[in-house]
Amino acid sequence: MKKKFTGILALALMFTMALTSCGGSGEKPAADSDEWKGSVAMAFPGLITDEAFNQFTYEGLMKAVEEKGIKKYAYKENVAQDEQVEVLRQFAQQGYEIVIGQGGQFGEAVSIVAEEYPETKFVFSVGVDTYDLPNMSAATVSYSHAGFIGGVLAGLTTKTNKVAMITGEFYAPHRQMEASFYEGLKYVNPDIEATAITTGDWADTVKAREASLALIAQGYDVLFPCLDAAGAGVAAAAQDSKNVWVVGAVADYAKDYGAEDVTAGSAVFAWDSLAYLEATGEVCDGKAHVVGMAEEGIRPVINAKLDADAQAVYDAAIADLLAGKIDIDD
Amino acid sequence: MVEIIIDWLQAALRWAAPLLIVSIGEVYAERSGVINMGIEGIMLFGALAGIAVGFYMKSLLMAVIITILIGALLGLIVAFLTVSRRTNQVVTGLMVNMACLGATDALFSLMSETRQSRVATFPALFPQSMHNIPVLGPLFFSQPVSTWVAFILPFIAGFILYKTRWGLNVRAVGDNPKAAATAGLSVIKIKYQTVVLSGIFAALGGCVLTLAEVGYFSAGGMAAGRGFIVMAACVVGGWDPIRTAFICLAFGAADAAQLRFQTANSVIPYQFLQMLPYIITIVALAIMVKRSIVPKTWGAAYDPKDV
Numbered sequence: 001m002k003k004k005f006t007g008i009l010a011l012a013l014m015f016t017m018a019l020t021s022c023g024g025s026g027e028k029p030a031a032d033s034d035e036w037k038g039s040v041a042m043a044f045p046g047l048i049t050d051e052a053f054n055q056f057t058y059e060g061l062m063k064a065v066e067e068k069g070i071k072k073y074a075y076k077e078n079v080a081q082d083e084q085v086e087v088l089r090q091f092a093q094q095g096y097e098i099v100i101g102q103g104g105q106f107g108e109a110v111s112i113v114a115e116e117y118p119e120t121k122f123v124f125s126v127g128v129d130t131y132d133l134p135n136m137s138a139a140t141v142s143y144s145h146a147g148f149i150g151g152v153l154a155g156l157t158t159k160t161n162k163v164a165m166i167t168g169e170f171y172a173p174h175r176q177m178e179a180s181f182y183e184g185l186k187y188v189n190p191d192i193e194a195t196a197i198t199t200g201d202w203a204d205t206v207k208a209r210e211a212s213l214a215l216i217a218q219g220y221d222v223l224f225p226c227l228d229a230a231g232a233g234v235a236a237a238a239q240d241s242k243n244v245w246v247v248g249a250v251a252d253y254a255k256d257y258g259a260e261d262v263t264a265g266s267a268v269f270a271w272d273s274l275a276y277l278e279a280t281g282e283v284c285d286g287k288a289h290v291v292g293m294a295e296e297g298i299r300p301v302i303n304a305k306l307d308a309d310a311q312a313v314y315d316a317a318i319a320d321l322l323a324g325k326i327d328i329d330d
Numbered sequence: 331m332v333e334i335i336i337d338w339l340q341a342a343l344r345w346a347a348p349l350l351i352v353s354i355g356e357v358y359a360e361r362s363g364v365i366n367m368g369i370e371g372i373m374l375f376g377a378l379a380g381i382a383v384g385f386y387m388k389s390l391l392m393a394v395i396i397t398i399l400i401g402a403l404l405g406l407i408v409a410f411l412t413v414s415r416r417t418n419q420v421v422t423g424l425m426v427n428m429a430c431l432g433a434t435d436a437l438f439s440l441m442s443e444t445r446q447s448r449v450a451t452f453p454a455l456f457p458q459s460m461h462n463i464p465v466l467g468p469l470f471f472s473q474p475v476s477t478w479v480a481f482i483l484p485f486i487a488g489f490i491l492y493k494t495r496w497g498l499n500v501r502a503v504g505d506n507p508k509a510a511a512t513a514g515l516s517v518i519k520i521k522y523q524t525v526v527l528s529g530i531f532a533a534l535g536g537c538v539l540t541l542a543e544v545g546y547f548s549a550g551g552m553a554a555g556r557g558f559i560v561m562a563a564c565v566v567g568g569w570d571p572i573r574t575a576f577i578c579l580a581f582g583a584a585d586a587a588q589l590r591f592q593t594a595n596s597v598i599p600y601q602f603l604q605m606l607p608y609i610i611t612i613v614a615l616a617i618m619v620k621r622s623i624v625p626k627t628w629g630a631a632y633d634p635k636d637v
Contacts, residue, residue: 050549051442164593170600197592200604203550206348206539207585210341214589217337229548236448236544257546258446 038098039072040064040279041091043079045103052229052251053271057102057125060275068280072096084109092117100125100278110136121284125274128288139283140173141274142292144328145321146226146249146267147177149293149300151184152317154222154247155192156310157264162193163222164215166234168202177226177249180328187317187326195220201230208233216241222264226250235259245304254303264304273297290330294322332465338586340469345582346575347480347542348373348535352560353567353574354487355405355524355531361491361569362524363504363627364412367423369532370557371430372404376536378434381547382441384449390541397537398530404430405529406522413521416631427557435549448545452476452538476538484575491571500524504625507632517632532557559611566614568622577614584610 040061048058054077065073074096079087084101088109091099100123101110107124111131114122118135127138154163165181167174178196185192197215199207208230212223216237225234226249235257238244246253248266253259273296283289291297306314320326352369359366376397383393408426411417438444452474454461460471491497499520502510507517539556540547559581567574584607591603 047436047439049442050439051445195593195595197589198600198604199589201554203548203552204554205544205546205548205552206345207554209544210345210586211589213341214337214586215593217334218590218593220593229550229552232448232546232548233544236546239448240543256446258448 038068038070038281039096040070040098040100040281041074041094041096042076042100042102042275042279043084043087043091043106044075044077045079045105046077048075048077051256053103056271057275060272060277061279063272064276064279070279073279081105085112088113088122089116092120097121098123098279098281098284100275102126102275107131121281123278123284125278128290130286130288134286137284137286138288139274139278140290141269141271141297142290142330143173143177144180144330145292145298146269147180148184148187148321148326148328149267149298149318150177150224150247150249151181152187152314153184153265153267153300153302154181154224155185155188156306156313157245157247157304158192158222159243160219160221161189161191162218162220163224164194164220165196165224165226166208166211166215167196167198167226168200168228168230169198170196174226176329180326181224183326183328184317187320188313199227199230202228203230205230205233205236209237212237213241216244221245222247224249225253232257235262238262252301254301260303265300265302268299268301270296270299273299292330293318334590336465336468338583338590340473341586341589342579342583343469343473343477343481344543345586346579347477348538349556349560349563349578349582350480350484350535350575351476351538352532352535352557353563353578354483354571355528356560356564357487357567357569357571357574358491358500358524359528360564360628361504361625362500362521363507363625363630363632364409364521364525365419365423365561365629366405366408366412366525366528366532367420367557367561368404368408368426368430369423369528369535369560370553370555371427372401372529372532373536373539373553373557374430374434374551375400375404376533377540377552378438378536378547379533380537380539380541381444381449381545382437384541384545385441385444385447388450390450390452393537393541394534397533401530401533402526403529404533405526408529409522409525413518413525413632416633419629419631431551438547438549444547449541451541451543451545474542476542480538481575484571487571501625504627507627511634518634521632535560562611562615565622566611566618568618569625577611580614581607581611 042061044054046054048054076087098121102125104126107127110122110124114133114136122136124138126140130136130138199211212234222245224247225231238246245264247264250269252266252268254263277283379397379400380393383396411422412419455475456471461467503517503520511517563574563577567577588603588606
């Protein structure tokens with residue numbers, strides 16, 4: 001009986017722990033100040049300690065707050081779909097000048113509240129739709145630039161001249177990314193054979209590994225994953241095979257998954273830069289913005305040692321990209 | 331060509347191993363009349379437990395032991411709700427799945443160190459020298475210990491279910507609990523046993539998912555519907571451990587095949603290829619259902635006072 005009781009107690013504790021870590025608002029009381037330099041509020045879909053999207057965008061917000069001396073700011077983490085409108089409305093009521101819905105799931109909610117508060121500036125982050133509202137802007141990082149840089153790095157890395165992209169599903173940005181990935185490969189060597197496959201799930205690490213192994217068995221030696229958490233599976237597959245490299249996208253594969261041994265480089269989505277631009281009011285003009293290489297929305301990280309020739313090709317590719325000489329979407 | 335086939339079969343075995351382990355427990359639970367739909371969520375807990383214990387305690391044995399304990403605990407909750415409280419089994423399962431998804435994601439976000447490093451995985455059962463034997467080497471000898479266990483378990487489970495007194499009791503409880511009770515069996519006790527067992531095996535299956543080879547956990551539901559596939563396999567396999575295992579293996583083979591077809595750059599849209607394993611399951615379900623004998627009180631609540 002005692003055993004059973006301790007079991008139930010442990011379980012109750014576990015669940016309380018799980019629940020409390022989900023809840024809890026991170027709102028900071030606004031400081032009264034006479035040197036007011038704009039005010040900003042941000043709603044996050046997840047926890048700001050997730051070491052991924054939420055944390056990086058939070059760090060971008062904090063950087064803006066420190067560098068620009070923003071005295072009045074607020075944020076709320078773990079905002080669920082049904083709370084979005086309420087949270088954004090609350091920010092608008094409290095008089096924040098810029099209100100940001102951080103994440104692609106905020107589009108509808110931002111548009112609803114933006115209509116109610118025409119004096120407040122709203123930003124739909126990781127979105128491209130402004131819903132034709134003059135006070136609503138959208139901003140996202142450039143999937144095309146990431147694809148092109150990934151393509152160049154993959155082209156410079158491959159020995160078998162066969163490379164592959166792995167993604168969860170092909171939505172519009174991933175198609176853009178795929179097209180510019182091929183463009184990047186072509187920039188290095190037009191003879192490289194490339195393919196792209198989907199796993200159907202962004203978090204299924206095991207399936208990502210299986211998909212990678214299927215490609216490796218067919219002679220593909222550079223893998224270009226565009227996945228969420230499942231990306232770790234691609235790194236694992238490369239580690240379990242010989243002479244296979246990963247060129248990461250979105251995350252920094254060497255750092256985030258501890259896969260320095262197999263990562264040639266990564267086209268990292270600089271979520272912190274995106275949030276920084278949003279919080280400092282750079283993208284609040286009622287238009288849709290795509291933040292690319294020039295504004296540091298994409299941050300290339302190179303882990304493999306490139307020889308002089310490869311480095312020259314890479315540098316030229318980046319220069320051409322920045323100069324707008326590469327024919328890809330934004 | 332031969333290499334491609336061997337590679338594909340090897341992938342099918344790897345893919346099926348966690349499903350097989352989960353299916354063992356589920357077959358027992360459903361045979362006793364209880365549908366434990368919470369196995370999807372329990373798998374997530376097993377997957378996380380494997381990684382967390384493997385990372386902090388550096389011991390695979392401890393990982394397995396703790397996974398078993400967590401699985402038993404979650405199984406006990408499902409048993410308490412569905413057997414003692416007689417809640418609807420489908421709704422209970424869905425609730426358990428949602429709670430487990432949220433809880434594992436939240437717990438994982440507290441263990442950020444585990445994200446950046448790969449945890450040691452189950453070793454291969456046979457020495458490295460045997461991995462290079464043609465055909466058999468890559469196919470069998472290079473598989474981790476968990477895959478071997480997964481493929482031996484259905485035979486043991488089948489033996490217990492058909493050849494032992496306890497197995498007979500489980501089947502009796504599922505088919506006619508009143509008669510079983512009249513004969514002096516504790517129906518409630520047996521249902522508890524099978525549901526706890528299904529929790530244990532679901533958690534172990536999850537543990538195998540992360541510790542067989544990948545060595546990473548990922549937030550956002552990395553079980554990705556495997557629990558539901560197992561439930562379908564139970565039905566198609568007629569609640570027989572070996573036939574169910576065979577269905578799981580077929581599903582794994584179909585999925586491994588579609589991943590290989592995708593690179594062919596054919597005119598078939600990739601979405602269709604992704605659907606293929608599921609279509610096969612549905613077709614099999616339609617064909618086999620007629621022939622399989624459903625446990626007579628499958629999914630029904632049992633009230634001992636109801637005579």
